[in-house]
Amino acid sequence: MTTNATETRWLDQAQQRSWRAYLVGTTLLMDRLDRDLREQHDLSLPEYEILVRLSESPGHRMRMAVLAGSISHSRSRVTHTVARMEKDGLVIRGACASDGRGVEAALTQEGFSVLQAAAPTHVEGVRRFLVDLAGDEDFAAVGRVFNAVTDKLVEANPDADIR
Amino acid sequence: MTTNATETRWLDQAQQRSWRAYLVGTTLLMDRLDRDLREQHDLSLPEYEILVRLSESPGHRMRMAVLAGSISHSRSRVTHTVARMEKDGLVIRGACASDGRGVEAALTQEGFSVLQAAAPTHVEGVRRFLVDLAGDEDFAAVGRVFNAVTDKLVEANPDADIR
DNA sequence: AAGGCGTTATTGAACCTTCAACTTTAGGCC
DNA sequence: GGCCTAAAGTTGAAGGTTCAATAACGCCTT
Numbered sequence: 001m002t003t004n005a006t007e008t009r010w011l012d013q014a015q016q017r018s019w020r021a022y023l024v025g026t027t028l029l030m031d032r033l034d035r036d037l038r039e040q041h042d043l044s045l046p047e048y049e050i051l052v053r054l055s056e057s058p059g060h061r062m063r064m065a066v067l068a069g070s071i072s073h074s075r076s077r078v079t080h081t082v083a084r085m086e087k088d089g090l091v092i093r094g095a096c097a098s099d100g101r102g103v104e105a106a107l108t109q110e111g112f113s114v115l116q117a118a119a120p121t122h123v124e125g126v127r128r129f130l131v132d133l134a135g136d137e138d139f140a141a142v143g144r145v146f147n148a149v150t151d152k153l154v155e156a157n158p159d160a161d162i163r
Numbered sequence: 164m165t166t167n168a169t170e171t172r173w174l175d176q177a178q179q180r181s182w183r184a185y186l187v188g189t190t191l192l193m194d195r196l197d198r199d200l201r202e203q204h205d206l207s208l209p210e211y212e213i214l215v216r217l218s219e220s221p222g223h224r225m226r227m228a229v230l231a232g233s234i235s236h237s238r239s240r241v242t243h244t245v246a247r248m249e250k251d252g253l254v255i256r257g258a259c260a261s262d263g264r265g266v267e268a269a270l271t272q273e274g275f276s277v278l279q280a281a282a283p284t285h286v287e288g289v290r291r292f293l294v295d296l297a298g299d300e301d302f303a304a305v306g307r308v309f310n311a312v313t314d315k316l317v318e319a320n321p322d323a324d325i326r
Numbered sequence: 327a328a329g330g331c332g333t334t335a336t337t338g339a340a341c342c343t344t345c346a347a348c349t350t351t352a353g354g355c356c
Numbered sequence: 357g358g359c360c361t362a363a364a365g366t367t368g369a370a371g372g373t374t375c376a377a378t379a380a381c382g383c384c385t386t
Contacts, residue, residue, distance in 0.1 A: 008283040015294055018306025023212075025309030026189055027235045028316040044342085049186075065364065072190045077343060079366055084342090101351045101364045120171040129319075131178055133311040141304035143181025146188030148296040153191040156292075207372085227335065240373060242336055247372090264334040264381045333382080341374075352363075 033125045041118040046073065046081055048122060051090065051115040054107045061106035063096060072150075074161040090114060196288050204281040209236065209244055211285060214253065214278040217270045224269035226259060235313075237324040253277060 011019060034045040043051075049071045054060050062070075068078040082105050085091040090111035096102025107115075131139060174182060197208040206214075212234045217223050225233075231241040245268050248254040253274035259265030270278075294302060 008286055009290060010286060011289070011294065014306070015302065018302055018309075019289060019294070021306045021309040021313060024235045025312035025316075029312050032316055032320075046342090063364085064366095072187045072194075074344070075365065076345075076367085080343075083366090096364095099352075099364080103365060123171055123173060126174070126182060127172060129315055130308070130312055131174065131182070133315055134308045138304040138308050139178065139181055141301040142308055143177070143184045145293070145297045145301050145305055146181075146184040149188035149192050149293055150184060152292055152296055153188075153195055157195075209372090228333090237374070238335065239337090239375075243372075246336090259334095262334080262382075266335060327386100329385085331382100331384085334380085335378105336380100337376105337378075339375090339377105342372085344371075345369090346367100347369105348365105348367075350364085350366100353361090355360080356358090 029129055032129060033122065036121055036125050037118060040121050041114060043114065043118055046071070046077075047085055047090070048115075048118060050078070050081060050085065050105075051107065051111055051118075054091070054105065055112065055115055059106070060112065061104045064103050064105060067105060068161065076161075085111070192292055195292060196285065199284055199288050200281060203284050204277060206277065206281055209234070209240075210248055210253070211278075211281060213241070213244060213248065213268075214270065214274055214281075217254070217268065218275065218278055222269070223275065224267045227266050227268060230268060231324065239324075248274070 030045065037043045037045055037048055050067065053067055053070050054062055064078060064082070065075060067082075068075045071078075073081075082091055082093065086093055086105075089108055091105050092108055093103055093105050096104050134142070193208065200206045200208055200211055213230065216230055216233045217225055227241060227245070228238060230245075231238045234241075236244075245254055245256065249256055249268075252271055254268050255271055256266050256268050259267050297305070
């Protein structure tokens with residue numbers, strides 16, 4: 001036999017080029033979106049994501065664990081981020097009615113206003129530096145690929161943050 | 164008129180699904196690749212990237228600014244990361260012959276060995292959780308998209324880190 | 327050759343994320 | 357009911373990144 005199971009299957013040149021483009025492009029893109037939100041709305045990208053999820057939830061409120069799961073951040077991370085946001089008046093935490101261990105985070109009026117102001121900035125950035133560059137077919141491919149990535153990684157590690 | 168230039172062009176449903184898949188998928192993927200490198204080789208993903216770039220450079224050495232540019236990290240960030248790596252014996256810094264301001268980072272023997280050991284782990288992860296899930300066409304699309312993203316962001320901000 | 331300006335790299339503090347330990351409550355079992 | 361284990365959140369410290377300020381050098385002008 002000429003190969004065996006322990007030999008590494010390296011990436012070919014095209015794959016490597018794509019992989020590196022993705023790495024560098026993602027670094028630059030996240031940097032830029034984060035910077036724009038900070039400069040114009042005093043908000044980080046993770047904070048913005050939290051505002052969005054809350055705004056889409058009934059009553060503008062969510063359990064901490066559900067919130068964490070929806071953006072795939074660790075619970076600890078969300079605790080810290082929400083604590084900062086609460087200090088800034090964007091969000092308020094309260095006990096959960098049905099579960100004594102639970103905590104619900106809810107949008108404040110100000111949090112909602114900040115989100116409304118920030119959303120156009122964010123969407124313009126996402127369009128200008130990603131969506132409008134891509135072509136519908138290619139962008140759909142990006143969606144397919146990262147849906148598959150998500151599925152695979154969730155399956156590979158169901159309790160993603162109890163570690 | 165029915166629209167004007169200041170109105171936000173929101174993402175349609177398909178675009179939004181793709182965008183979120185990308186965000187979440189990237190979060191999970193980077194987390195996982197970083198974790199695997201840490202657990203098995205005591206190396207972060209950014210550290211690994213630095214080892215790779217150095218190993219591909221003539222003499223296994225690079226100017227700090229070039230190194231930073233090649234992975235699109237800020238100079239400050241690379242200074243800190245390389246400082247840690249130097250303390251771990253993976254890399255050594257020295258003055259640059261042709262430019263008195265310059266500093267060159269070079270791979271040590273140990274750094275090279277660690278890279279050789281870590282590379283298969285990393286590539287398997289990239290394959291298992293991304294490349295092998297994607298299909299050649301779709302993965303090529305990812306490459307095209309993020310090459311475009313990179314070009315656009317470099318053009319939009321040439322001196323990416325002097326800020 | 328001196329002055330001034332831009333570039334290279336570093337520094338330390340502030341900020342954010344991760345990690346491991348801990349508190350509190352839920353839920354099952356005897 | 358009391359005990360045990362599991363789950364939800366939080367905490368504080370350690371680790372990593374960003375930001376603004378700084379030092380040191382190259383280059384151009386005069």
